[in-house]
Each structure stands twice: as structure tokens, then as C-alpha cells.
Amino acid sequence: xxxxxxxxxxFIGHVDAGKSTCVGxxxxxxxxxxxxxxxxxxxxxxxxxxxxxxxxxxxxxLKEERERGVTIDVSHKKFETPKFEFTIIDAPGHRxxxxxxITGASQADAAALVxxxxxxxxxxxxxxxxxxxxxxxxxxxxxxxxxxxxxxxEAKYKEVKDELEKLLKGMGYDISKLIFIPTSGYKGDxxxxxxxxxxYYTGPxxxxxxxxxxxxxxxxxxxxxxxxxxxxxxTGHGTVPVGRVETGNMKxxxxxxFMPSGATGEVKKIEMHHQEMAxxxxxxxxxxxxxxxxKKDIRRGDxxxxxxxxxxVADEFTAQVVVLNHPTxxxxxxTPVLHIHTAQFAAKIIEIVxxxxxxxxxxxxxxxxxxxxxxxxxxxIVIEKFAxxxxxxxxxxRDMGQTVAAGVVLDVxxxxx
Numbered sequence: 454x455x456x457x458x459x460x461x462x463x464f465i466g467h468v469d470a471g472k473s474t475c476v477g478x479x480x481x482x483x484x485x486x487x488x489x490x491x492x493x494x495x496x497x498x499x500x501x502x503x504x505x506x507x508x509x510x511x512x513x514x515l516k517e518e519r520e521r522g523v524t525i526d527v528s529h530k531k532f533e534t535p536k537f538e539f540t541i542i543d544a545p546g547h548r549x550x551x552x553x554x555i556t557g558a559s560q561a562d563a564a565a566l567v568x569x570x571x572x573x574x575x576x577x578x579x580x581x582x583x584x585x586x587x588x589x590x591x592x593x594x595x596x597x598x599x600x601x602x603x604x605x606x607e608a609k610y611k612e613v614k615d616e617l618e619k620l621l622k623g624m625g626y627d628i629s630k631l632i633f634i635p636t637s638g639y640k641g642d643x644x645x646x647x648x649x650x651x652x653y654y655t656g657p658x659x660x661x662x663x664x665x666x667x668x669x670x671x672x673x674x675x676x677x678x679x680x681x682x683x684x685x686x687x688t689g690h691g692t693v694p695v696g697r698v699e700t701g702n703m704k705x706x707x708x709x710x711f712m713p714s715g716a717t718g719e720v721k722k723i724e725m726h727h728q729e730m731a732x733x734x735x736x737x738x739x740x741x742x743x744x745x746x747x748k749k750d751i752r753r754g755d756x757x758x759x760x761x762x763x764x765x766v767a768d769e770f771t772a773q774v775v776v777l778n779h780p781t782x783x784x785x786x787x788t789p790v791l792h793i794h795t796a797q798f799a800a801k802i803i804e805i806v807x808x809x810x811x812x813x814x815x816x817x818x819x820x821x822x823x824x825x826x827x828x829x830x831x832x833x834i835v836i837e838k839f840a841x842x843x844x845x846x847x848x849x850x851r852d853m854g855q856t857v858a859a860g861v862v863l864d865v866x867x868x869x870x
Contacts, residue, residue, distance in 0.1 A: 466567035467575035475638035482645035677701035713833035716750035754796030774860035
């Protein structure tokens with residue numbers, strides 16, 4: 454039997470919308486989470502006074518998360534549909550974890566936005582939906598979840614759906630292509646099986662929708678780019694960086710370079726899900742060994758490339774930016790924190806080149822504006838043009854604890870190394 458094609462899906466949405474429970478239910482229904490493990494979680498949840506949290510435990514593996522009942526880090530789990538092998542990237546809903554959400558979503562081929570039928574659109578619903586759009590995720594499902602909490606009331610479901618359609622349409626989503634599903638992750642309605650509790654809903658289940666997706670073209674023919682998510686020192690293995698191959702591929706014995714430090718070495722071993730492989734291809738999340746490189750030379754946010762084609766370190770860069778939500782106005786000199794691939798860095802706006810719909814240069818931009826802006830990073834950082842390396846050319850701008858803008862990189866002036 455041929456191996457199934459692989460897809461990454463991210464579950465996004467507000468903290469209490471029931472994302473982890475939906476994911477746990479999906480894993481259980483597809484056989485990726487066993488009955489006995491679920492039973493163990495159920496007992497544990499009841500002990501902690503968190504009944505109904507057992508499915509979520511499958512995703513929230515960190516002890517602190519279980520006790521607080523929130524998702525902190527991005528965790529990866531696998532399941533299979535008739536057509537695909539999926540890796541679920543469970544993105545945290547908490548506002549202070551949105552930077553993890555950005556690194557999570559930037560690896561996704563598809564997204565499921567989970568909204569509570571009880572609470573409707575929340576601030577993070579907006580923020581996450583917008584980020585998914587900016588990060589280039591075009592395959593998108595909306596789960597109106599916790600239907601059991603509103604007794605499967607059709608009128609309430611419609612009201613939340615209308616509110617969401619208005620919101621998503623305003624962000625540039627094509628509403629005619631979006632599928633809204635009334636679900637209960639806890640009870641299992643419309644996740645893998647059609648529910649008798651929602652006779653008014655005649656559409657597909659979540660599992661059926663997943664198999665209508667297509668694997669996005671992988672930029673395999675481009676040069677290697679692998680943003681570093683983490684670096685471990687493992688006994689007997691030395692320094693092990695971890696990350697996802699965004700473009701190109703990485704082979705054993707290949708000479709590689711980490712930018713911006715410029716540290717070089719040779720790839721000695723590549724592992725994915727604890728299995729050794731001869732090469733890592735586009736889309737693979739891998740851990741690998743590099744000979745000749747010290748742990749202190751590598752950190753999260755660095756980007757690995759082939760020595761023959763090193764990643765670009767930017768002296769300055771020009772980007773098209775959409776201002777999502779800024780209380781006042783953004784002008785030259787503004788220095789927010791930018792999140793790009795796995796990195797975050799401060800950058801200063803040195804010029805507002807143009808504001809769409811206005812002649813000449815602009816002095817400031819505000820919420821709702823689209824503009825071309827020139828930035829100067831305050832530290833060496835790898836940035837590529839969106840047209841050449843999309844995953845390394847889109848970013849979010851964070852300030853005051855929220856995403857204020859997002860953009861794509863049009864041009865980069867490389868740093869003289």
C-alpha cells in the first residue's frame with residue numbers, strides 16, 4: 454500500500470472554546486487514542502475536579518497545563534483519515550501564548566477555527582482567524598463547538614454562524630467556500646459521526662471535510678531553509694536542534710550553516726518521530742545532529758541552510774503591512790516586536806513608503822490601513838522575500854500584548870556579513 458500523503462492541521466480559537474477536547478475526540482474516533490488511555494485521563498480529570506477534560510488531556514501533556522486547564526505549548530499528535538496522515542498542531546488559545554500560535558500556524562496546511570456556541574465570537578477568535586489568513590492558510594473549517602451546552606439549539610447556532618460569517622468576510626475569507634459544522638467535542642457530535650442532535654445540519658462531519666483538502670505544493674525544489682524551534686543537548690547525541698524543513702531538503706553528510714551566527718557543520722543524523730531517516734523533506738518536523746557546531750552557537754529563531762546557499766540576514770527590509778488593531782497611529786520611529794518563522798525581534802519603522810489609496814509617502818498608518826513600510830531590525834535576523842520563501846517572509850507585529858499588524862516581505866537588503 455502506498456504511504457498516505459501527509460498534512461499538518463492547526464486547531465485555533467479562543468481559550469475556552471474546547472479545542473483540546475475536539476482534538477482528543479478526533480484522535481479517539483480515529484483510533485489514535487486508546488480506550489484505556491482515555492479511561493486513565495478520565496479518572497485523573499475527576500480527581501482534579503475537572504470532569505469533561507479527559508479528551509483535552511491527550512493534548513495537554515504538560516502537568517502545569519492539566520492543573521490550570523489551559524494549553525501552553527504547541528503539541529504534535531498524529532491521526533489518519535481514509536486519505537491522509539495528519540499531524541495536529543494544537544495551538545494555545547491564551548493571549549500570552551499567541552507567539553506560540555504564530556509559530557504553530559506558520560507550519561499548518563489547514564486550520565480548524567473552534568468557536569464556542571455558548572460564547573460566540575471572542576477577541577481571540579478574531580485574532581487567530583486573522584493570523585491564519587496572514588500566515589497563508591487557505592484551507593479552513595469552522596467548528597461551532599459545545600453544542601451540547603446550548604441543547605443543540607438551532608437558532609443560537611445560526612446566530613453564532615451569522616456573526617462569524619460577517620467577521621470572516623470582513624477579513625477577506627471567501628464565505629462561499631467555508632464550511633461551518635455544529636459540533637460537541639465532548640459528546641462527539643459531527644466530529645467523526647453524523648449527529649442525530651442536529652437534524653437541521655445536513656453537511657459533512659469534521660472527518661469527512663478533512664479528506665476534501667489538498668496537500669499544498671511543497672517548495673521542495675527551493676534551497677534548504679529550516680528555522681530552529683529548539684536546541685537540546687542529549688547524552689550520546691550531542692547537540693540536537695529541532696525544527697521543520699520549510700523549503701528544500703536536508704541530507705545526511707550535507708554541509709550546513711546556521712544564520713545569523715554563521716556557525717557551520719555537517720549533518721550526521723536525522724530523526725523524525727524517533728525514527729532515523731536519510732533525508733528530511735519539505736514539511737518534516739525533525740531533530741538532527743550537526744558535527745562541529747556547539748550548542749551555544751544555535752538558538753531558537755536561527756535558520757539553517759546549505760553552506761552553498763546560506764539564509765539571508767537582513768540589514769533592512771520592505772514589507773506590505775495590514776494594520777489590524779492599533780489604538781492610536783503607527784509612525785516612523787515606531788519599534789514593535791515582530792514574529793517571523795520561529796524568531797521574534799524588535800524592528801524600527803524607518804519609512805512609510807506608501808499607503809494604499811493615497812499619493813506619495815504617508816506620515817502615519819492606523820487600523821484598517823494597508824501600507825508598504827521599511828523596517829530596520831535591531832538585531833541580526835534571517836528574513837527572506839515572501840515570493841521566494843513564503844514561510845520566512847510573513848510576520849506578525851505584536852505590541853501591548855496583542856497582534857497589532859501583520860505583513861509579507863517584499864524585499865530584503867542583506868547585511869554585509
